[in-house]
Amino acid sequence: MLNTLSGRFLILTTVFVMLAEVLIFVPSVARFRQDYLQLRLERAQIASLALLASDSLDAELEAELLENAGVYNVVLRRDEVRQLALSSPIPEPIHATYDLRDGSPLELIRDALGTLIDPQERIIRVIGDPVQQGGLLIEVTMDQGPLRAEMIDYGLRILLLSAVISVVTAALLFAAVQAFLVRPIKRVVAQIRSYADAPEDARRIIAPRAKLLELREAETALQAMETQLTSALRQKDRLAQLGSGVAKVSHDLRNILTSAQLFADRLDSSEDPLVKRMAPKLVGSISRAVNLCESTLAFGRAEEPPPQLARLPLAALVAEVLEAERLAAGEDAPVEFEERIPPGLVLRADAEQLYRVLSNLVRNARQAIAATGRAGRVTVSAREDEDAWWISIADTGPGLPPKAREHLFRAFRGGVAKGGSGLGLAIAAELVRGHGGRLDLLRSDEKGTEFAIMLPRSAPHPVAR
Numbered sequence: 375m376l377n378t379l380s381g382r383f384l385i386l387t388t389v390f391v392m393l394a395e396v397l398i399f400v401p402s403v404a405r406f407r408q409d410y411l412q413l414r415l416e417r418a419q420i421a422s423l424a425l426l427a428s429d430s431l432d433a434e435l436e437a438e439l440l441e442n443a444g445v446y447n448v449v450l451r452r453d454e455v456r457q458l459a460l461s462s463p464i465p466e467p468i469h470a471t472y473d474l475r476d477g478s479p480l481e482l483i484r485d486a487l488g489t490l491i492d493p494q495e496r497i498i499r500v501i502g503d504p505v506q507q508g509g510l511l512i513e514v515t516m517d518q519g520p521l522r523a524e525m526i527d528y529g530l531r532i533l534l535l536s537a538v539i540s541v542v543t544a545a546l547l548f549a550a551v552q553a554f555l556v557r558p559i560k561r562v563v564a565q566i567r568s569y570a571d572a573p574e575d576a577r578r579i580i581a582p583r584a585k586l587l588e589l590r591e592a593e594t595a596l597q598a599m600e601t602q603l604t605s606a607l608r609q610k611d612r613l614a615q616l617g618s619g620v621a622k623v624s625h626d627l628r629n630i631l632t633s634a635q636l637f638a639d640r641l642d643s644s645e646d647p648l649v650k651r652m653a654p655k656l657v658g659s660i661s662r663a664v665n666l667c668e669s670t671l672a673f674g675r676a677e678e679p680p681p682q683l684a685r686l687p688l689a690a691l692v693a694e695v696l697e698a699e700r701l702a703a704g705e706d707a708p709v710e711f712e713e714r715i716p717p718g719l720v721l722r723a724d725a726e727q728l729y730r731v732l733s734n735l736v737r738n739a740r741q742a743i744a745a746t747g748r749a750g751r752v753t754v755s756a757r758e759d760e761d762a763w764w765i766s767i768a769d770t771g772p773g774l775p776p777k778a779r780e781h782l783f784r785a786f787r788g789g790v791a792k793g794g795s796g797l798g799l800a801i802a803a804e805l806v807r808g809h810g811g812r813l814d815l816l817r818s819d820e821k822g823t824e825f826a827i828m829l830p831r832s833a834p835h836p837v838a839r
Contacts, residue, residue, distance in 0.1 A: 447459065447515050728803070
């Protein structure tokens with residue numbers, strides 16, 4: 375019961391209704407006590423009026439009048455001179471006096487609670503105003519025991535009625551919650567479970583039909599999410615199948631191109647001027663095709679191996695990368711490579727993986743400048759602070775096209791160079807993330823492009839196995 379929405383709602387409803395009834399119960403009992411005492415004053419006033427018909431009453435008649443009024447004696451002050459009184463012996467001293475003429479609500483509630491919690495037989499004096507302006511005041515002495523018994527009986531009847539009202543109200547609310555909330559929620563939960571069994575099946579997408587605005591909004595949002603998820607799963611499935619096919623083709627194509635590359639290398643020894651002029655371009659084209667196949671195969675693997683972190687001097691690694699790019703520039707437009715690495719800067723990284731990242735970024739920068747046909751500069755700089763090492767790769771090229779910036783680090787969608795696959799940046803970003811760092815594009819405009827690599831100083835936490 376406590377673990378269900380309807381059960382908790384039922385219990386809370388009962389508790390709140392009972393709390394409301396308790397707040398009503400206390401003033402009601404106080405009002406009942408006041409009415410009870412006022413009734414005794416009225417009966418005593420009527421009994422005292424019998425004395426007006428005669429100057430004296432016999433003892434039996436006086437006792438009968440007091441018994442019917444439920445009091446021990448009566449004092450009716452009609453003017454400042456004359457008092458009419460009925461009296462009988464009082465069994466014990468008067469315990470308290472209550473004046474009903476000027477009692478505040480809080481005083482009435484206090485006196486009522488005091489009567490309820492006092493089990494002793496007490497004699498009390500009650501003072502009030504006579505009805506119909508029958509005098510200045512009326513005063514009676516009476517036993518508190520019958521008053522307390524009547525108050526307890528009245529209170530029990532109020533509590534019983536409150537309990538019945540609470541149970542009926544809670545039952546009605548329980549049924550309403552079941553019909554309007556719990557049942558629709560259970561239907562949505564059942565639909566979610568059904569959809570989870572086969573998320574690729576579009577027939578299992580929920581169709582909003584709730585009448586409550588909030589539930590209908592939830593179903594509409596769920597429908598949109600399931601539609602997007604189903605579409606994404608279908609797309610990923612097709613891409614997975616396509617990737618499997620591309621991997622097979624790339625593997626076979628790489629073997630074929632490797633053989634072609636071996637034959638093309640022999641063309642360099644030819645004395646034919648035309649062959650000598652065309653051979654380097656042919657070899658370069660075949661090399662790029664081989665690299666593309668290898669990148670596709672590398673990206674198609676489940677994940678890159680975890681980095682083998684070790685301390686290494688960054689200046690030597692950057693110098694090796696820049697030297698390789700200088701050799702690869704060939705007949706491209708003049709590209710100047712600048713290195714701004716503090717000589718003593720040592721960081722912790724996987725040398726092979728960091729080389730691949732830097733080589734990819736520097737190569738992209740060189741190719742971007744070469745595509746313009748104008749001279750340019752590629753600058754690699756680094757700095758360190760208390761938390762991380764920062765490596766910057768900036769160029770003076772034409773900047774990235776808008777489409778490349780939108781999908782910069784997504785495979786097959788973020789290609790920078792014309793005809794590029796976009797695998798290089800995707801792999802580079804993945805390698806940097808493996809170090810616990812990140813690869814960001816700081817700027818890209820007509821003045822050039824700048825990437826930043828952040829590698830944290832703190833060692834990664836060991837992974838539990």
